[in-house]
Amino acid sequence: xxxxxxxxxxxTVLDPQGITIHRSLGSLGMTDITDVRQGKIFNIExxxxxxxxxxxLAKEVLTNPVIEEYRIIWEQV
Amino acid sequence: MKFxxxxxxxxxxxxxxxxxxxxVLGQPVEYIWHEETSVKGxxxxxxxxxxxxxxxxxTGALAKxxxxxxxxxxxxxxxxxxxxxxxxxxxxxxxxxxxxALLRNSGLKYLCKFEYLRTETVDTPFTNLMTKGQLLxxxxxxxxxxxxxDAGTLERLEGNGQVxxxxxxxxxxxxxxxxxxxxxxxxxxxxxEGRNVLGMMPHPxxxxxxxxxxxxxxxxxxSMVNALVERR
Numbered sequence: 001x002x003x004x005x006x007x008x009x010x011x012t013v014l015d016p017q018g019i020t021i022h023r024s025l026g027s028l029g030m031t032d033i034t035d036v037r038q039g040k041i042f043n044i045e046x047x048x049x050x051x052x053x054x055x056x057l058a059k060e061v062l063t064n065p066v067i068e069e070y071r072i073i074w075e076q077v
Numbered sequence: 078m079k080f081x082x083x084x085x086x087x088x089x090x091x092x093x094x095x096x097x098x099x100x101v102l103g104q105p106v107e108y109i110w111h112e113e114t115s116v117k118g119x120x121x122x123x124x125x126x127x128x129x130x131x132x133x134x135x136t137g138a139l140a141k142x143x144x145x146x147x148x149x150x151x152x153x154x155x156x157x158x159x160x161x162x163x164x165x166x167x168x169x170x171x172x173x174x175x176x177x178a179l180l181r182n183s184g185l186k187y188l189c190k191f192e193y194l195r196t197e198t199v200d201t202p203f204t205n206l207m208t209k210g211q212l213l214x215x216x217x218x219x220x221x222x223x224x225x226x227d228a229g230t231l232e233r234l235e236g237n238g239q240v241x242x243x244x245x246x247x248x249x250x251x252x253x254x255x256x257x258x259x260x261x262x263x264x265x266x267x268x269x270e271g272r273n274v275l276g277m278m279p280h281p282x283x284x285x286x287x288x289x290x291x292x293x294x295x296x297x298x299x300s301m302v303n304a305l306v307e308r309r
Contacts, residue, residue, distance in 0.1 A: 014223075016182070017181060061142075066170070066227070067178045
């Protein structure tokens with residue numbers, strides 16, 4: 001099966017990259033977009049049903065809990 | 078007294094640190110490869126600047142899994158003097174030896190220039206030769222030096238006097254304009270609660286001799302020597 005881990009900065013943490021992207025949208029006329037937050041995506045393949053190590057990976061390696069949070073999307077293939 | 082300078086794959090300031098300890102301070106120093114599992118025999122450990130593991134994932138994120146970091150954590154727990162410079166600071170926060178995190182610079186640019194630092198606390202093994210409020214001219218060189226901590230942690234850091242250095246102007250004012258990277262409260266360096274672990278983004282290893290534009294960084298290394306002599 002596949003797992004997609006999405007890591008984003010916590011809402012309380014300033015995201016200079018997202019802010020810069022958002023700012024530049026004005027000059028493209030994309031004024032309906034009210035906010036942009038940048039994050040990371042990890043595409044992972046794993047043995048069926050063996051979710052534990054992916055959960056550990058997301059928590060202990062892919063995310064710094066001081067500034068980031070994550071969610072995992074599971075996909076049976 | 079023996080200093081150890083840890084080398085991770087991707088470190089690039091280990092020679093600067095080694096040189097300062099050996100040639101400027103005249104103290105014994107050895108490199109410690111990151112796969113070592115012990116730091117026995119060392120009195121102070123320096124985590125140098127660079128891009129450990131290419132800074133992939135996050136700065137310092139993968140270096141914290143190097144075998145030597147368990148030994149450094151035990152060493153710190155027992156009161157050992159640990160000094161992380163730049164990438165070394167980032168590694169210490171990732172490893173949980175220092176609170177907070179270093180985010181991308183608010184201006185998104187890599188910054189390489191001299192800064193004034195105001196010494197906020199002299200009650201540490203790294204600042205015992207300075208006076209409170211003393212200005213040091215020390216260069217920065219980083220893309221991710223924007224210190225962040227949640228409100229509670231920040232309050233604790235300030236309350237305990239754990240903020241060691243703040244970015245300031247030439248008059249010692251810690252203004253917004255003097256803050257190069259967006260760090261909360263202009264924080265450039267902090268110690269842990271035990272005050273034996275210091276992390277700072279600026280590079281005293283690049284400013285310990287007048288020929289480099291400033292010798293102010295030497296005061297930090299000399300303070301370490303002073304503290305270690307007193308411990309004996």
